[in-house]
Amino acid sequence: MTAQSREQSSRIKGHRRAAGRVDSTRRGASGRTAETQQQPRGGRIAVPGDERQGQCGSQQADRGEAAEICDTSPPGPTALSPPYHPEHIMLDAFIMGCIQSIACKPRIRRENIVVYEVSASIDQCPTIIEENSPIVLRYKTPYFRASAGVVMPPVPRNETWVVGWIQACTQMEFYNTYGDIGMSSWELPELREGRVKAISDSDGVSYPWYGNTTETVTLTGPTSKPSRLTVSMNDNFYPSVTWAVPISNSNTPMLTHITRDQSFITWLVAMNSVTKTVRWRMRVDIAVEPDMPLGSRASLVGRPYQEQPxxxxxxxxxxxxxxxxxxxxxxxxLMWRPRRGAPLVVIPPK
Structure with a gap:
């Protein structure tokens, strides 16, 4: 196995582990416990000027009768945490909006949503370095964790709403230095060149949501009482970095330094509106002495604990x-940037 193929298996992040719960006391009109449903995958993202955004377009309901896709919210501020300025998310109504009868009544009002016990933290422990492999160094950062309780008003029949977390990366520097030879770097070209302000950090399936286990709750009407629920998420890094130069067939350790600095915005979203915004950052700084025996090469430098969100x-x-x-x-x-010579693409985007 070459160093390049080994690097192929390491992307920006490691595995995500679900955390948190959905409150089991939520009940619908029939008295049954409301269950978490997996939100529809994929879906069209509406853009400014989209004819369907904010309008009622004729659709067919599951029962075959006429239905409309409706924006059920009134304009103006909500009563969540003044001053509050709802930011409308332009999503397809089938994902986050409602599908209800042509009468378009009754309607849910955003100011009736209550958000409470919002928390965001990064575990107070240092990054763990693993030197178990002669091929790669691995490190595991502490977890970022976010959780919130939400009380949703009763949901009318034929309406489905999703409450949950959305996350995006806003900045990334990730450099692995190999002495005087050069460095490899994981890069997000559109973000680095300023063509976009953020890139989705979804799990790759549940767009636009971060995930579809504890990260979201789907409410399907009719429900006669308010629904109390909890949504939570966590995130950390657990990558592999080759000891040897990634474009070389040699296994000789040459890695001398790892630097990583990455920033994120995490949004709590209910009824197409942002109800809470969290900013957080993860930094890693590791010095490596490649000539030392395996198990004693790498050490953390700089601050041992992360800044809190x-x-x-x-x-x-x-x-x-x-x-x-x-x-x-x-x-x-993944780019290889030699000290002398032109940069080389080692692993292209998917």
């Missing part, structure tokens, strides 16, 4: 391109 007292809009494909893992490219 910031829950903003205002809501930031979600850039439209951060709601769909590609996600960060698919958009990234």
């Amino acid at each position: 910031h829950i903003l007292n205002y809501q930031e809009p979600i850039p439209p391109n951060a709601l769909g494909r590609p996600n960060a893992n698919d958009a990234q490219v």
